[in-house]
Amino acid sequence: MLRFEKRENVSLKLRIFISVISVLAGLIIGAIAILLARINPLTAYKSIIIGAFGSKYTLTETLVSATPLILISVGLILVFKMNFWNIGAYGQYIIGAIFSSYFALFGPPNISRFLLLTIMTFAGLAGGAIWAIIPAVLRAYWEVNEVISTLLLNYVALYILKYFMYGFWRDPTSHGFPLSKPFAMNAQLPRIIPNSRTNLGLIFGIIAAVIIWFIIKKTKFGYEIRVIGGSKEAARYAGINVARNMIIAMIISGALAGLAGMAQLSGVIHMLQIEINPGYGYTAIIVAWLSYLDPFAAVFVSILLGALASGGYQIQITMQVPFGIVAVIESAILFVLIGSEVLMRYRISFAKGRA
Amino acid sequence: MGAPSSQVILTMLLSAAIRSGTILLYPTIGEIFTERAGIMNVGIEGMMLIGAFFGFIVAYLTRNPYLGFFAGMLAGGLSSLIHAFISITLQGNQVVSGLALTIFGGGITNFYGQHFVNYHLSTSLKYIAIPWLSKIPVIGKVFFNQDIIVYLSYIIAILMWFILYKTKVGIHLRAVGDDAQAADAMGVNVYATRYFWTFFGGLLAGAGGAYLTIGYAPFWLDAMTAGRGWIAVALVIFAMWDPLNAIFGAYLFGSLDALQFQLQAAGTTIPASLLTMQPYLLTFIVIVLATVIVRLKHIGVPRELGLPFSREEKS
Numbered sequence: 001m002l003r004f005e006k007r008e009n010v011s012l013k014l015r016i017f018i019s020v021i022s023v024l025a026g027l028i029i030g031a032i033a034i035l036l037a038r039i040n041p042l043t044a045y046k047s048i049i050i051g052a053f054g055s056k057y058t059l060t061e062t063l064v065s066a067t068p069l070i071l072i073s074v075g076l077i078l079v080f081k082m083n084f085w086n087i088g089a090y091g092q093y094i095i096g097a098i099f100s101s102y103f104a105l106f107g108p109p110n111i112s113r114f115l116l117l118t119i120m121t122f123a124g125l126a127g128g129a130i131w132a133i134i135p136a137v138l139r140a141y142w143e144v145n146e147v148i149s150t151l152l153l154n155y156v157a158l159y160i161l162k163y164f165m166y167g168f169w170r171d172p173t174s175h176g177f178p179l180s181k182p183f184a185m186n187a188q189l190p191r192i193i194p195n196s197r198t199n200l201g202l203i204f205g206i207i208a209a210v211i212i213w214f215i216i217k218k219t220k221f222g223y224e225i226r227v228i229g230g231s232k233e234a235a236r237y238a239g240i241n242v243a244r245n246m247i248i249a250m251i252i253s254g255a256l257a258g259l260a261g262m263a264q265l266s267g268v269i270h271m272l273q274i275e276i277n278p279g280y281g282y283t284a285i286i287v288a289w290l291s292y293l294d295p296f297a298a299v300f301v302s303i304l305l306g307a308l309a310s311g312g313y314q315i316q317i318t319m320q321v322p323f324g325i326v327a328v329i330e331s332a333i334l335f336v337l338i339g340s341e342v343l344m345r346y347r348i349s350f351a352k353g354r355a
Numbered sequence: 356m357g358a359p360s361s362q363v364i365l366t367m368l369l370s371a372a373i374r375s376g377t378i379l380l381y382p383t384i385g386e387i388f389t390e391r392a393g394i395m396n397v398g399i400e401g402m403m404l405i406g407a408f409f410g411f412i413v414a415y416l417t418r419n420p421y422l423g424f425f426a427g428m429l430a431g432g433l434s435s436l437i438h439a440f441i442s443i444t445l446q447g448n449q450v451v452s453g454l455a456l457t458i459f460g461g462g463i464t465n466f467y468g469q470h471f472v473n474y475h476l477s478t479s480l481k482y483i484a485i486p487w488l489s490k491i492p493v494i495g496k497v498f499f500n501q502d503i504i505v506y507l508s509y510i511i512a513i514l515m516w517f518i519l520y521k522t523k524v525g526i527h528l529r530a531v532g533d534d535a536q537a538a539d540a541m542g543v544n545v546y547a548t549r550y551f552w553t554f555f556g557g558l559l560a561g562a563g564g565a566y567l568t569i570g571y572a573p574f575w576l577d578a579m580t581a582g583r584g585w586i587a588v589a590l591v592i593f594a595m596w597d598p599l600n601a602i603f604g605a606y607l608f609g610s611l612d613a614l615q616f617q618l619q620a621a622g623t624t625i626p627a628s629l630l631t632m633q634p635y636l637l638t639f640i641v642i643v644l645a646t647v648i649v650r651l652k653h654i655g656v657p658r659e660l661g662l663p664f665s666r667e668e669k670s
Contacts, residue, residue: 033463033466036467037466037467085450087454138643138646142643142646142647142650143646143650144642144643144646145592145642145646147397147450147588148397148585148588148589148592148642149639149642149643151582151585152582152585152586152589152635152636152638152639152642153639155582155585155632155635156632156635156636156639159628159629159631159632159635160628160632162628162631163626163628163629163632166626166627166628167626167628282454282458285451285454286458289451321466322465322466322468322469323465324461324462324463324464324465324466324467324468324469325462325466326462327458327459327461327462327463327465327466328459328462328463328466329462330458330462331455331456331458331459331462332459334451334452334454334455334458335437335441335452335455335459338441338445338447338448338451338452338455339440339441339445339447340445341445341447341448342445342446342447345446
């Protein structure tokens with residue numbers, strides 16, 4: 001029989017150790033899955049690493065994948081701190097992308113680049129925030145389960161996007177493909193590394209990480225969020241307005257997911273289409289968890305999982321290994337990680353007989 | 356030949372609604388029991404995909420859809436044990452574990468399923484008309500001229516209602532979900548109960564997924580459950596944790612699915628994306644309403660849902 005004893009505090013060393021073990025375990029489980037498909041896992045992993053870090057260009061592509069992960073995950077950290085499960089970054093990302101595209105596609109044509117990008121940035125933030133307010137208010141006042149509501153709104157957002165793409169936002173010259181007109185130059189975020197797709201969105205992400213760190217550590221709001229995360233009852237007893245804090249935190253989280261959608265379109269894809277990679281919204285959950293809800297750790301973990309995604313695309317093209325393997329590895333990492341959280345809460349020893 | 360009468364169309368539509376609803380009914384009943392035992396498993400979507408895929412593969416290879424159904428069920432059950440181990444033994448976060456299960460199911464079926472995309476089953480389930488019941492106008496054809504997996508779902512729904520409210524097993528199960536410490540004191544094995552019903556939830560999620568690929572749409576497509584697992588999670592609230600209510604919920608959504616499909620087939624001018632959106636939008640509205648009703652009436656909700664139990668930490 002396993003015996004659990006409560007631990008008082010957890011050293012950083014133990015946390016890092018568990019994260020590293022989780023990633024290794026995830027890679028081993030992924031390797032077994034690859035082996036069962038009669039592919040040499042070492043070759044596959046080597047190709048992922050080369051695909052992610054092998055050249056200057058692939059390295060910049062890893063940063064491209066990391067950009068939305070950073071923006072979304074630091075926002076999720078804020079709401080996860082208060083035990084609010086925003087699973088809806090997928091939808092918030094889509095709505096942010098749609099809002100900002102509206103100005104790119106139908107805004108005044110001769111507007112300056114700076115002004116248009118500023119408008120698009122705010123549109124992306126607003127779109128994500130609006131999509132996040134709905135489940136936040138429903139949770140705050142009526143206790144509607146936010147896991148289910150945010151998730152269902154993801155599908156609603158996806159079909160709204162499809163509605164636009166198969167409807168009047170489709171470019172008449174796209175030969176029936178669900179693509180919008182390409183964005184003009186003044187709707188494109190500047191690239192920060194020459195000859196790459198790495199764009200200003202990455203800087204947005206790093207700024208967001210700093211702001212979220214500041215909010216959590218240095219403001220009254222951040223303090224209240226941590227108290228709510230500890231116990232809602234205790235927070236109410238201490239006179240904290242739980243509902244209001246929940247809604248504000250969700251507005252910030254949704255806004256950052258919406259900004260990620262904007263940055264992906266304006267910085268990378270340069271048009272609205274159905275394939276705008278909202279799946280980052282789910283991967284970012286893993287980032288948040290793997291970084292123990294620390295915004296700076298999230299930047300590094302985003303680059304790591306960005307590399308996995310980027311390398312995963314590469315082996316799909318070069319080795320015909322389906323992209324699902326990335327999800328298998330990611331979920332295995334997550335399983336091991338949450339499974340090992342028990343190590344942080346308790347010291348475990350073997351005891352004879354039942355307690 | 357004249358145009359089919361409106362009664363024939365209605366019968367066809369409702370009969371399709373039952374089959375579509377069956378895909379939801381299995382996992383909804385399963386999750387009701389998992390949650391009744393105090394474990395929240397939001398990984399239904401992943402378990403359904405696993406059930407759909409392995410059910411399809413076994414049915415394809417053996418040419419026996421029934422064998423496929425059981426294989427899918429078992430695969431769903433086995434996958435739920437990951438969640439059971441993490442949430443019961445290791446007391447990990449149940450929401451995150453369920454999400455991981457969803458991501459895992461999507462990933463593993465995409466990875467191994469690539470090769471089978473657009474493969475079709477050559478064998479299909481037989482419709483069996485129940486003597487004299489199937490002769491009742493409309494209702495007979497709708498409910499009693501179906502395949503055996505649909506009939507099995509009727510039996511399971513009624514049997515599980517009976518077990519939940521009328522047997523000792525049900526009393527113990529509810530005790531574990533409402534107050535694990537008290538159940539433990541009564542001599543109920545909380546861990547075993549939770550493991551069993553989490554596994555049961557996985558079996559039924561697998562069954563729902565397998566029915567999708569074996570009965571409803573006998574081919575394989577990537578991510579073909581398309582969010583039905585999440586609708587099932589929501590239907591648990593709609594059903595207020597009662598298996599009989601789950602029947603109504605599942606068929607309501609089945610009807611909506613069948614209707615939007617028929618409208619698209621009939622060439623309506625409403626854009627397809629708006630029609631396909633309806634089940635998700637309606638589920639969203641329904642869980643908001645159901646939550647408000649549940650709160651006003653204080654019914655159904657297992658009081659310790661999602662809380663880990665540890666014998667060591669008695670308060």
